Amino acid sequence: MPKILLLPLDERPCNYLFPNMLASSSEDIELLLPPKSLLGAMKQAADISAVAQWLRENFFSCDYAIISIDMLVYGGIVPSRLHQLTQQQCLDRLSVLTQLHAAYPHIRIFAFTLIMRAPAYNSSLEEPDYYAVYGERLCRFGALRDRQRRGLSSIEEKSEFLALENALPPEILHDFCNRRKTNHAVNLASVSLLNEGVLDFLVVPLDDCAPYGWAVAERGEILSAIRQNGLGRRAYSYCGADEVGCILLARAANHSRRTSPGIFLQYSSVCGPFVIPKYEDRPLGENLRWQIAAAGGRTVPSAEFADMVLMVNSPTVGGEQMSDAGHDGIFCNIAPACLPDFIHTLRAMLQYKPVLLADVALANGADTELMKALAQEDLLAKLTSYSGWNTAANAAGTCIAHGMICADNIEKGALFTTHRILEDWLYMSCIRRRAAAFAERQKITLSGSGEQDGLVTPYILRELKTMANQLSLPQCVSIQHIALPWHRLFEIELQISVV
Structure with a gap:
């Protein structure tokens, strides 16, 4: 039975609970996950030194390692959009993989590193504070910049691009672009690790993107590096993010099963x-x-x-x-x-x-x-x-x-x-x-502190049980627990068990 180590993208159910449930559904997979307490919480980055130490203490015991580089370097998906790290600091954190490969060259490493998103709306919930005011304009600026780079801009788009460039505060544009530059350097360094044989397989997914924009432009440079080194069969880049841990878990299972x-x-x-x-x-x-x-x-x-x-x-x-x-x-x-x-x-x-x-x-x-x-x-x-x-x-x-x-x-x-x-x-x-x-109606305010989560979760639990009882489901289950992992209604943490 192969033992698969997974360093997830963050602590949310889709990245932590889902792979665990999939591994539990199989009789020939043993999954090793870090304690959730190490992985941070939304904008709070994981303790990177503790994560690296956990890897060093457990790496030797696995056959496959699935590594989120965003977790290893930045402390999670949201911290990857907020950090003030230098390129050298990031590359130093990434070097843990080179050390682990040198110590245990027989362990196959499947890694993934995200191309940072630029959502087309004004909200700072998962982005820097200034995104609440300038988010939509930053996204549009990136799309117009990409179209101009490809020679597709109309006269109107060129004028709009110049107007946006003048309207966006220089310090905000510098912060946003500098972080993208740092993250892009990490992604290119990950391709180099694949070329050096440290990594066996690499996915570089585009997180929440569009046909034109910041992410697509950066992906072009990453694909050039992949092609120049003849890595096209071992490095993929496509749309996705929160499902990639499960995808690579399936890859490890299929490889083990031949x-x-x-x-x-x-x-x-x-x-x-x-x-x-x-x-x-x-x-x-x-x-x-x-x-x-x-x-x-x-x-x-x-x-x-x-x-x-x-x-x-x-x-x-x-x-x-x-x-x-x-x-x-x-x-x-x-x-x-x-x-x-x-x-x-x-x-x-x-x-x-x-x-x-x-x-x-x-x-x-x-x-x-x-x-x-x-x-x-x-x-x-x-x-x-x-x-x-x-x-x-x-x-x-x-x-x-x-x-x-x-x-x-x-x-x-x-x-x-x-x-x-x-x-x-x-x-x-x-x-x-x-x-x-x-x-x-109840004047319940959900916030990052989670103080009022318990006022709305009983309502969700009651509604879910009522609706579930009316269905013929694949398995008769008991709904044990519901939580709001990021203290919002967008997703829930649902725990069920077989009756």
């Missing part, structure tokens, strides 16, 4: 594989192929040659036109005529293949219309894997990893499938908005 699962992709809409989802920079179909390959699998041309089928509830519109779950939008996730056909195909595939369902038609939650139909047809309990949270890459990557790790043990994997149905559908798409209204 397998490469074949996956057939079946979309709900004709245009599905060609749509560029919200928060991403490329067509859905392209990103899915990268995720499958990163997990150690392969795409196959028909269900006949597949080990499993990935049913993709895909959007018909992308970008900012794509709706969010739980919100009444003017754009349909799938045309009504497609739904019966999609369910008919899904039912047919269930007859002879494990079926994974990536529910990515909407951002930040499940497609309630589809899920109600599956519940009425009693098909939820027959799915090998399901996921529908956050971005398309987050949801699909989690689904792919779960399917690969647990396809041979559907019963054990059913706990995680149930977990995802409860959270991604019932909470994110149905209860979350009602919980926000409840908090407003």
